Amino acid sequence: MTWRGRMFGVGRIHSSHIEIVRPFHYVREVMVAGGFKLYEHERHFAAMDDGTRIKDEVRFSAYLGPLGRLIEKAMLRRRVTALLTWRNEALKEVAESDAWKQFLEGTSEAPATNPQEQSRRSRSEVEMKSHFIAH
DSSP states (O other): OEEEEEETTEEEEEEEEEEEEETTTEEEEEEEESSEEEEEEEEEEEEETTEEEEEEEEEEEESSHHHHHHHIIIIIHHHHHHHHHHHHHHHHHHHTSGGGGGGSTTOOOOOOSSHHHHHHHHHHHHHHHHHHHHO
């Protein structure tokens, strides 16, 4: 996976490799290129009575030694937390609508039930794509 974004007006690219997948339970992604010295993200999924709980565990460290640790405390933790929160909200929105169907291999975009639904979904997809690029 590759993410593009900007920080302090500078373009950034973050590429991660999905290292482990245990369907319905666990995914581990590890950075292969990007602005961190280390970035590992584990997602744990648990079925609950009212849906699925996702627990994110992220380990990262910045370059620049002691200065990097100050940057981590001052802003990176908040920024990474905000990005994960946004991404989880976007995933929840897609999963709880018919939009998830468009991500299945070998299928085309899910047909809308009416023109208003099509318009709403298209707007949502554009917002998601631009938001991914913006972070």
